[in-house]
Amino acid sequence: MLDTHTPSATQLRGERFLEEQRRHPLFRAAEADKAGWIQDLFRAKGVPYPPPGIFLRVFKQERLVELWVLDAPEGTFQLLKIYPITALSGGPGPKRRDDDGQVPEGFYHIDRFHPTGSFRLSLGINYPNRSDLILGDKTAIGGEILIHGGFVTLGSIPISDDHIRALYIIAAAAHAQGQEKIPVHIFPGRLDAAGLFALQKSAGDNAALVPFWKNLMIGYNLFETTRRVPRVSIASDGSYLLASAKHS
Numbered sequence: 001m002l003d004t005h006t007p008s009a010t011q012l013r014g015e016r017f018l019e020e021q022r023r024h025p026l027f028r029a030a031e032a033d034k035a036g037w038i039q040d041l042f043r044a045k046g047v048p049y050p051p052p053g054i055f056l057r058v059f060k061q062e063r064l065v066e067l068w069v070l071d072a073p074e075g076t077f078q079l080l081k082i083y084p085i086t087a088l089s090g091g092p093g094p095k096r097r098d099d100d101g102q103v104p105e106g107f108y109h110i111d112r113f114h115p116t117g118s119f120r121l122s123l124g125i126n127y128p129n130r131s132d133l134i135l136g137d138k139t140a141i142g143g144e145i146l147i148h149g150g151f152v153t154l155g156s157i158p159i160s161d162d163h164i165r166a167l168y169i170i171a172a173a174a175h176a177q178g179q180e181k182i183p184v185h186i187f188p189g190r191l192d193a194a195g196l197f198a199l200q201k202s203a204g205d206n207a208a209l210v211p212f213w214k215n216l217m218i219g220y221n222l223f224e225t226t227r228r229v230p231r232v233s234i235a236s237d238g239s240y241l242l243a244s245a246k247h248s
Contacts, residue, residue, distance in 0.1 A: 014176030061189030098142035
C-alpha cells in the first residue's frame, strides 16, 4: 500500500528550521542536555510536547518571566515555568529612545532566534513595534532587545545561562510546530488593581505613565480572565487596541 501521507508546508518549514538550528553547536548541546528534562516537565504538567503554542509574560517589578503553554491547539494556556530575571536596567515605564536603559513595556513577539552571538543563545523581541515608533524618539528609537542568558543587561531581559538553554529549545519547538510569532507581553509589574495603585504612586511627576499602564492593563486582564492571548492592534496615536481572542 502506498503511503499517502504528505508533510504539510508547515511541517516542512518546521523541519528546515530545526535543521538550521542544529547546525550550531550551542543549540545541539542545549538540546542534548535539556530534551529529557523538558519532556518530563511537560508530562508532569499534563501538556503536550512539542507544544502547539507558547506565550511569555515579563514582569519588571517582580523580575520574573512566565512561560505559558497551550494545552491543545485551540485550548487555553497553562503556566509551565517561571524564570527569575537576573538583572534589570532602568525602571517602570516604556523604552522611548536608544540610550535610556529601559526595558520595553507593551505587546511584542519573538521575531528571531540567535543560536550564536554575544549572548550565546538568545531570543529577539520585535522592539520597536509600531506603538514604539509612534510614541518614541523618531531619530534614535534603539533596538536589539533580547531574552538571553547571563547576569548583565542594558535594556534586555537576562535569565541564567541554564534557563535560556531550556527556554530556547522550547521556543524553537513551538516555532517548528507552526507558531511563527511567539507573543511576549512586557509589563511594569502585575497590573491588578493593587499593582496599578502601587505603580501610580511610583510614577510621581510622570503622570503620563498612568494612562499608558491602564492601556496595558486591558490586555493583562483579558488574559487573566480567559487564559487566551488577546488580539492586539495599534491605533494611530500609538495606543494598543485589545480584544478577546476567539481561540489562542
